[in-house]
Amino acid sequence: MSTIRGARERARTEITAAIKDEARAQLAAEGAAKLSLRAVARELGMASSALYRYFPSRDDLLTALIVDAYDSAGAAAESALAAAPPSAGHRARWTAACSAVRAWALDHPHEYALVYGSPVPGYSAPEDTIAAASRVPLALVSVVRDAHRTDGLALPPLSAGLRAEAERMAADIAPDLPPAVVAAMVAAWSHVFGTISFELFGHFNNVVADRKAFFEHTVSRIAHEVGLRAESAGTPRGSSPGS
Amino acid sequence: MSTIRGARERARTEITAAIKDEARAQLAAEGAAKLSLRAVARELGMASSALYRYFPSRDDLLTALIVDAYDSAGAAAESALAAAPPSAGHRARWTAACSAVRAWALDHPHEYALVYGSPVPGYSAPEDTIAAASRVPLALVSVVRDAHRTDGLALPPLSAGLRAEAERMAADIAPDLPPAVVAAMVAAWSHVFGTISFELFGHFNNVVADRKAFFEHTVSRIAHEVGLRAESAGTPRGSSPGS
DNA sequence: CCAACAACGAGAGCAGTGCTCTTGCTTTGC
């Protein structure tokens, strides 16, 4: 892995990358449904059968693209957090991470649809995707964790029926956070992606015009729901949590 | 339309229905991607080319199924509301409608994915789908409207940046409701479907175990976010909004 | 150094797809 030994190995990694690049280009141009192995091979000047030496099936190629897409989205969220240090305020970091994910989705709509839309034909999420898939939610968790350690969190309400499940989730995801916060985090996660999906998949057509404003307002409400206090220290909490 | 005139018209409506039924069966069995016109024709004992007399293309068949799916989901929400009269309490009706949508989604996962997942290949949301697509959100709005008229609503906070957009949305969707409530309703709508989508599309795997409990808790939180007061009249609003 | 071996690229081919066009047949409307 460290040093490329022979010409053959070098060629293999290069061709594998070229295939993925061309496939990604087709994905971006036409969507996952129209991604064709033969078209990729044609564009690369090779026989379609040769492509099967690198990816045993079309679904395997798609899975590789899925992992890359998860990583790409995760990297966008992480770099947004890196650019917004804790001194900027936890709520600002939360908004920055969420907006970065939305910007990534708008920039890569077909890749977003590939990972957060309906699962493809016969695919079942392979194990190797879960690490990449976890990067965005983990980035969001890290913001809340930082806030919990420094300023503290306003505990979200937790219904009695969810207490056991919330404790289980907390043990799995973030044992250092209160179960109520972890449950609210999972809800926040699905709310953020629900909003992005609705915008991207056309459900906001004729409904929401200023999508950016709506998203930022929603994300701010979600931050409040998770327990992130209002920004400037001292504001009690009642007045205007949305701005 | 009212009376079926000739044998030919009768046959046409019957065959059209048979095609849709068979297509729906294939959709439920294998998903939208594997729905094949030729397979439908084969199963119906007719030539594939004959099918084009009824649906000019595969996408048109899918569009018909999409409209039916929207209608089916909307009917599920509406009948849940019909079964839960206003006397049952607005929050109970809200929960009933949301749970009915979730139950419908779990019962018809491929149809749900067809309408709320990533849009199909050469997608374009035709005008004739919007009426059907509006049934579920309108059902949710009706619950909130009833609550607004009788018990009143707790006004959700509205950030300054969204005021104009919220007023625009309110004018379009529900002029009789406060803009802040309408904005919260749109967010609630995307949150509910984000949660259902995450459950259905596998993003809750290894995260949420008790999906029903999580969904009901989330829906209750959303109700609070929209402004629906706690159930038993008299409780101020601060104590336990989640239960 | 070179022979055995594994990886590789290309081509042909199979089964399947959406869709079109032409050819007859049947029902409808004047």
Place this chain on the structure above:
DNA sequence: GCAAAGCAAGAGCACTGCTCTCGTTGTTGG
């Protein structure tokens, strides 16, 4: 009663994922 329109069927085109075989080429152990 007859022309016109609606209809079913078949052949065919261009495309897809995928498999198999057959030479070729790079790697590697003796």
